[in-house]
Amino acid sequence: MVIAVLFALPAKAALVGNTNQATLLLSPQTGSYQAGISFSIDVMVNTNNQSVNAIAAYINYNISLFAVDAIDYTGSVFTIQWESSTTSPAGMIKIGRSVPAPGVTTANGKIATIRLRGLANTSPSSDNFNFDFTAGDANKSAVFLADTSGGTYILSGVYNAMYTIVGGTADTTAPTISSVLASSITSSGATISWTTNEASNSQVDYGTTVSYGSQTTLDSSMVISHSQSLSGLSPSTTYHYRVKSRDAAGNLATGSDNTFTTSAVADATPPVRFAGSPSTNLSSGTNQATLSLTTNESATCRYSATAGIAYSSMSNTFLTTGGTSHSASISGLTDQNTYTYYVKCQDSAGNANPDDYQITFSVASTTDTIPPVLSSITASSIISDSAVITWTTNEVSDSQIEYGTTASYGSQTSLAVSLATYHSVTLSGLFASTLYHYRVKSRDAASNLAISLDFTFTTNSFVSPTPTPAPTLADGSLVRAAGDTKVFLIQNNQKQWIPSLDVFVANGYSWGNVSVVDSSVLNQYQEGSPVTAVTIVIPSALANATLIRVNGYPKVYALVGTKLHWIPNPEIFNLYQYKWQNVEIISTAQYQQYKETKLIKGVDDSKIYYIHPNGLKHWVINENIFNSYSANKWDDIIEVLPAEVNNYVSVTLIRLQNDPKVFLLQGTTRSWIKTADIFNQRGYKWGDVVNINQTEFNAYQEGTAIE
Structure with missing residues (x-):
């Protein structure tokens, strides 16, 4: 309770300068206020029918008589703040505000509201609130035009004010805090609310221990219903908090310790599927199999033989063990067929896979126990030191020949593992004018081996070979000599060196297309200019x-x-x-x-x-x-x-x-x-x-x- 004692003290406000252009003023210009009780004054501007975009209001006051509790910019005609302070012990309020083009024109525009409090131990007293103003000095209070020259100074006068403090017993009782509540709790935030029995400001201390460590920004609004938002919190974490409120007389009330726990982060990720099986060929005669896969979290999995079916529309469900291992038995499989099943899973939070996970496998053909049938066995292209043996089989199989000067053979070619029905193998390093025995062998995919009867041919007598020209390489060929790392491009009967990996890659070449040739083949080509990198515009x-x-x-x-x-x-x-x-x-x-x-x-x-x-x-x-x-x-x-x-x-x-x-x-x-x-x-x-x-x-x- 404050008991007021009124004194008839003089109060005076005066114009400094003139009203030819813009003026600043304080409203009200005079007033009497009880000591210890908050009161407000407005800082105003009259632009004198001119469009302005910036103001600076610097106001001197007596800190032994008045205390500045807050500066409020609610309702300001200037939307951008670049200075706001109350300097002590100097006793100056500094306000700097601006507004975007085209500026503002006003006869009575509010710049800010200053919330003051008269000090109880100084009443009764009166004193002026004076603008720091010298006409033309842009470093003091100022008003600037919204023009292209960077802002023309147009402040011609200011109206100062005088306020009187009347005494009484100072308020020394802190507010009473009640109804403290944590609400709107999420994984990263919460709202703290409380009430006080008198108007006071708002602030919250908070942290994961009773030492707190963090606090909200002080809300200087004097209210009895308080609310502060906490953000940037960790999920599934217990937080301690306490509320604080200070009244207009500066009495601080601090609430007791309270706690709340943030919620867990909502699961929005569908299960990850992996290790699907079977993934290889099943043996012939298999008529049923077990589909299986694993998920990274507990889930229910379904499957379909058709791609693109929504999880909710799939009718076949896997059996689940331990939440993450899933299996399903399928039947009716037949030989020589490939099967694909499409799997989607859903976790306990209702997150279902939007895409298909494929499990594909094949069933082999019926077990083959019959070796290939050999036919059309022929020796051709017989010269003094080599011959070509050809034959056919009724099914794809590999190729090999045993050969020698007797029916015991003694030599054999390397196994050609490529499976084919037409076979051609060259025998080389033979003696001239010599009878050779040979037999062919082919093994099918089921490892059934067929061996032919004995055949013979006689090599020709030796004839001095006619020199043959070196092979010709096609334009665009990529080649290197055996034992050399240099790669060349064959172009217009020239070899062009590719000087670096960057040039090789920039031209879109592939290492798989580089052929290895004898150095004599490369030597037949004239050296051309090195290959240069083409210009690539990367998307x-x-x-x-x-x-x-x-x-x-x-x-x-x-x-x-x-x-x-x-x-x-x-x-x-x-x-x-x-x-x-x-x-x-x-x-x-x-x-x-x-x-x-x-x-x-x-x-x-x-x-x-x-x-x-x-x-x-x-x-x-x-x-x-x-x-x-x-x-x-x-x-x-x-x-x-x-x-x-x-x-x-x-x-x-x-x-x-x-x-x-x-x-x-x-x-x-x-x-x-x-x-x-x-x-x-x-x-x-x-x-x-x-x-x-x-x-x-x-x-x-x-x-x-x-x-």
């Missing part, structure tokens, strides 16, 4: 990408926004002028925040390709097919250099989902490969077969069946 998205690698895994990715693009080999890495030291190592959890995109297109090329997990590129021939795969998104296409597109081998073997028939794809024509034997005879690989949907299948023309 900006990849040029500015962040390079990352998951800890423990070799794959390097370019991170474009939130999309991951796999860099398939060191040649492509160097082609983009990346540096290995710039590759960042991230965790599996960080990797899972991004999406690995499989869609690419070459610069200046309209063709879009899908890169399969087996490393083959799949041309998406039209927009209808692209949209028929729900996982395809136009925004996921990454533009790459043509050399990267050329790095991938194209898909040539396809099959319709849930259909065992395999087709050879040539351009936009599909030809059915009628049997597994034909498939194997042609040297095709089952791992190169990719599944397509009905829309894409129908888009290809039906070609002649291969049989």
Whole structure:
């Protein structure tokens, strides 16, 4: 309680300067106030019908009579603050504010509200609040025009003020704190609220111990209902806090210790699936198998024989052991067929995989116990020191010949492991005019061996060889001499040295295309000028990408926004002028925040390709097919250099989902490969077969069946 004693003391306010241009004033200009009780005055401006964009109000006051509790800018016509202070013991209030163009024009615009308190031990007293002002001095109180010259000074006068303090007994009682509550608690924040029995300011001490260590910014608003927000907290953590409020007389109340616990971070990540099986060929006669996979968290997994089915629509569910090991038994399998199942999982938080996890395997053909049938065994191209032996088999098999000057043979060729039905092996290092015995051997894929009867041929007598010209290399060939590391480009009957790895990579060359030749072959070519690097314009998205690698895994990715693009080999890495030291190592959890995109297109090329997990590129021939795969998104296409597109081998073997028939794809024509034997005879690989949907299948023309 404050008991007021009123005194009739003089109060006076005066204009300093003139009103020709802008003026500053304090409102009210006079007043009497009880000691120890907060009161407010406004700092105002009259721009005299001119547009201004900045003001400086410097106000002198007597610190032995008045205390400044706060400066409030609520409702200010100037929105930008560049100075705000109350200097003590000098006794000067400094306010600097501005507003963007075109400025502000006002006859009575508020700049700020100053909250003051008369000191109880000085009443009764009166004193002036005077602007620090000298006309034309921009280092003191000032008003500036919003003009192109950087601001013209236009303050011509100020109205000072005088305030009177009347006495009474000082307030020495701190506010009473009640209803302290922590609410709106999240994983990183909370709101603390409380009430006081008198108007006071607001602040909260907080931390993970009773020592606190952190506090909120002081809210100087004098209120009885208080609220402070805490942010930047750690999830699943207990925090201690206490509230503080100080009244207008400076009496501080500090609340007791309280606690709350932040919530855990919400799980928004679907399970990670790995270790799917079976992943290889099953033996012939297998009619059932167990699908299995592992997840990195407890989950329920389902599967379908059709790609792109939503988790909620899948009807087949895995049995789960221990939450992370999943298995399902399937039956009805038949020989010579490939099977693919698509798996999605959902964790306890309801996060389901949006993409398919594929489990693909094949069942081998019926066990073969019959050796190949040998036929058409012929010796040809017989000269003095060599001969060519050819034969055919009724199934794909390897090739080898035993030979010698007797039926005991004694020599044999190296085993040619490539499986084929037509076989050709050259015997060399023979003696002239000599009878040789030989027999051929072929073993099929099931290891059944066939050995022919004995055959003979006689080598020719020795004839001095006619010198043959050195072989000619095609333009564009990449070659190096045996035992030498220098690589040359053959162009226009010249050899051009490729002087560095940078030049090699910049021209889009591949080490797999470099042939090794005898030095005599290279010596026949005239030395041309060295190859220079072509200018490569790297797509900006990849040029500015962040390079990352998951800890423990070799794959390097370019991170474009939130999309991951796999860099398939060191040649492509160097082609983009990346540096290995710039590759960042991230965790599996960080990797899972991004999406690995499989869609690419070459610069200046309209063709879009899908890169399969087996490393083959799949041309998406039209927009209808692209949209028929729900996982395809136009925004996921990454533009790459043509050399990267050329790095991938194209898909040539396809099959319709849930259909065992395999087709050879040539351009936009599909030809059915009628049997597994034909498939194997042609040297095709089952791992190169990719599944397509009905829309894409129908888009290809039906070609002649291969049989």
